[in-house]
Amino acid sequence: MxxxxxxxxxxxxxxxxxxxxxxxxxxxxxxxxxxxxxxxxxxxxxxxxxxxxxxxxxxxxxxxxxxxxxxxxxxxxxxxxxxxxxxxxxxxxxxxxxxxxxxxxxxxxxxxxxxxxxxxxxxxxxxxxxxxxxxxxxxxxxxxxxxxxxxxxxxxxxxxxxxxxxxxxxxxxxxxxxxxxxxxxxxxxxxxxxxxxxxxxRNSSVAISKAIKAVNANYKDGIDGFKVEIEQFGACFGTEDFKEGTTAFLEKRKADFPGK
The missing domain is CATH 3.90.226.10 (2-enoyl-CoA Hydratase; Chain A, domain 1)
Incomplete structure (x- = not known):
């Protein structure tokens, strides 16, 4: 554009x-x-x-x-x-x-x-x-x-x-x-x-986006940043990036994150 x-x-x-x-x-x-x-x-x-x-x-x-x-x-x-x-x-x-x-x-x-x-x-x-x-x-x-x-x-x-x-x-x-x-x-x-x-x-773009949300929550009035962190942490477990990251770690290889 x-x-x-x-x-x-x-x-x-x-x-x-x-x-x-x-x-x-x-x-x-x-x-x-x-x-x-x-x-x-x-x-x-x-x-x-x-x-x-x-x-x-x-x-x-x-x-x-x-x-x-x-x-x-x-x-x-x-x-x-x-x-x-x-x-x-x-x-x-x-x-x-x-x-x-x-x-x-x-x-x-x-x-x-x-x-x-x-x-x-x-x-x-x-x-x-x-x-x-x-x-x-x-x-x-x-x-x-x-x-x-x-x-x-x-x-x-x-x-x-x-x-x-x-x-x-x-x-x-x-x-x-x-x-x-x-x-x-x-x-x-x-x-x-x-x-x-x-x-x-090199890292998971999905995890990074969730980290941004969690960090920002600490600076918003009326928002419990710890609660947001818990929610975003839990949500990571349902991502393909989490499966790839943990599998790569256990297999002792570099992760190839799909960004999903």
Whole structure:
């Protein structure tokens, strides 16, 4: 499918989604959010895609924020709808995908860009990456899940400071905070993400999807994560992947998971 604001490519089980608005530092506008939803949905349904990597085009930015020109004149009602629709279409959608999603953060990841990276299942970053939630400097707050996911990842105190100061942190600080898992040079960023994806693909895609659901359950109000884990653990026993994985182990051979 042809997109106006993003690029997609699938190779060796990995679908790479690249946000491609370099003149806007890959800022998220309404059209880009809709295209990203479509691309993630398509990749998630593709049996040939085992891992999704999302990154930004160029060397300057992953996503430098939301496109402010689109909502500068919004009313209270329109602002609420903007956040609700964005979370539904993209940020919550990505977090709950059954296919693992890795954010390869190159350059600026600010505002909606950091929120997108945090919605992914984990993050790797280039050493020139800068991350922050600068929304309060515009008289607004993060609206795409930033006030919820950042404290989950770095702790309440650090999140409060980052939100209140509208400051940016560098890649090494993000690594120290646990916001990203690895920091490498820009040239090594996508190869690292692909290397990790390769390790993921050796395992059962069915089991991984159930693990994602169980881990996410711990962060949802009113949901007993332990109960979800028990349910998903039990469900694994009815899969072909479980039969193959246990048989391969007992036969001392490498498992060839059918993904069912």
């Amino acid at each position: 042809n997109y106006e604001n993003i690029l997609t490519a699938t190779q060796n089980g990995i679908t790479t989604i690249t946000i491609n608005r370099p003149s806007k530092l890959n800022a998220l506008n309404k059209a880009t959010i809709e295209e990203l939803h479509e691309a993630f949905d398509t990749a998630n349904k593709d049996e040939n895609t085992k891992v999704i990597i999302v990154t930004g085009s160029g060397e300057k930015a992953f996503v430098a924020g939301a496109d402010i020109s689109e909502f500068a004149n919004f009313s209270v009602e329109n602002g609420g709808k903007l956040a609700a629709k964005g979370q539904e279409l993209l940020f919550d959608f990505v977090e709950n995908l059954s296919t693992p999603v890795i954010a390869a953060v190159n350059g600026f990841a600010l505002g909606g860009g950091l929120e997108l990276a945090m919605a992914c299942h984990f993050r790797v970053a280039s050493d020139n990456a800068k991350m922050g939630l600068p929304e309060v400097s515009l008289g607004v707050i993060p609206g795409y899940g930033g006030t919820q996911r950042l404290p989950q990842l770095v702790g309440k105190g650090r999140a409060m400071e980052l939100v209140m100061t509208a400051g940016m942190i560098d890649a090494q600080t993000a690594l120290n905070y646990g916001l990203v898992n690895h920091v490498v040079s820009q040239e090594e960023l996508l190869p690292l993400a692909e290397k990790i994806a390769g390790k993921i693909m």
